[in-house]
Amino acid sequence: MRHLLLLSFALLLLVSTANAQLLEAPTTGTTDPERFGKKETVQFRVGAEITAARGACRDIRAMVAIPLECDEQHVVRMSEDFSRHVDKVTYRDLDGGAKQMLITVPSLASGETATAVVTFEVTTNTVDPPEDEATADLVLPKKPERTVRKYLTESPMIQVRDSQIRTLARDLWRKADEELEDPNDWQRVEYLYDYMLENVSYSEGVDKSAVDTLRDGKADCFGRSAVFIALCRANKVPARVVWVDQHAYAEFYLEDAEGNGSWYPIESAGTRAFGGMPLARTILQKGDNFQVPERRGERLFYASDYLLALPVGNSGKPTVKYIREVVE
Missing domain, CATH: 2.60.40 (Immunoglobulin-like)
Structure with missing residues (x-):
């Protein structure tokens, strides 16, 4: 009887673990x-x-x-x-x-x-942004792994190969070098982010691609994220969409001096946030190029x-x- 009770308890524990599955x-x-x-x-x-x-x-x-x-x-x-x-x-x-x-x-x-x-x-x-002194050593990844490298390519709404986006991305990267004093890669990416905030006003509506958003000069959280991501990818900075409950924002990827990479979020609507995410929203998906x-x-x-x-x-x-x- 004691063995049966122990077996029953073990089975109950197994079922409970399966129900509350990570x-x-x-x-x-x-x-x-x-x-x-x-x-x-x-x-x-x-x-x-x-x-x-x-x-x-x-x-x-x-x-x-x-x-x-x-x-x-x-x-x-x-x-x-x-x-x-x-x-x-x-x-x-x-x-x-x-x-x-x-x-x-x-x-x-x-x-x-x-x-x-x-x-x-x-x-x-x-997610808190890194300390200022830590950002100086962050650089574009030299040989990103496959799971990161795919966030450098074109996707359905982020037209990295578009000539307008490539030209704009290259010009902004160059302007960052001209206007900022001895900038690092973190500051160059932030320059892209500030350009998006200043040149794409927030406007509720349907999801727009990066090209359409730049043409209209306005978009919702996804369109603004798409522009930032396209500008990053065109400058060899991995970036992707983060889909949360009733919202979307972006995050980009840089490596430290030892080659350890990390993702850094940016807010695409509301209060400015670069390199950190001050709100805890339920995350549904990360990426912008899925096959079902x-x-x-x-x-x-x-x-x-x-x-x-x-x-x-x-x-x-x-x-x-x-x-x-x-x-x-």
Whole structure:
């Protein structure tokens, strides 16, 4: 009997550990943990409600972006709420910078609703900028690893090869050398950031590419981030989009004298912040050039929520409500 009790306890512990599962972080460069500031923990619900509003349907698959485990953010899966229609829910990484929940529903009768909602505990750190004396030794990476090197290339909304962007990037780098006294690479990147703030006004609207943002002279947080990233990449500074809950900003990558690289965030809207992030927002994705297996041939600047389904007879595609909210 004692052995049975011990075995039962061990199985219960195993199940509890699986339910509160850490979502492992992909390798995409690092953020120095010594720069972490205060942390904020929230309960974050993610999922989908799929309704056969236009008749019966089958072979339903939904892809939903979930919080990303990364250096400055720790994610634990706490609980799952699945209706009887859901066959399974799995999780996958997309090229290191995004994580998706995959919901599989074999079939729905007309009018039925399948629900799959997961609650995560998300702990996010603010990031302090480095001390001034530490920035003097930071330089462009000489031989960045593959996971960093990909953030030097063109992506769907960041046209690094565009002649206007390349010319502007080169001119700004040269002006930084002319106008600043003995500048280092940190100051040159900051010069690009200040140019973006001064020449692209903040304006709510649809996401714009770097080229369109420069043409219009205004954009929301993504468009402003896209301009900064394009100017960085054109000057061989790795940079990428950071997608957070209801916002986007950018971060760039430099190495110290020993060749150790780190990511440094910049704020693209609101209060100026260069090299640090004073707010702890739930991070969903990092990057701007994703491929999703089910969307063959597409390059996505954000791995957006997506639904696939087959009709039964003359029915139509089901409706879907995606859920992404902080639990109060």
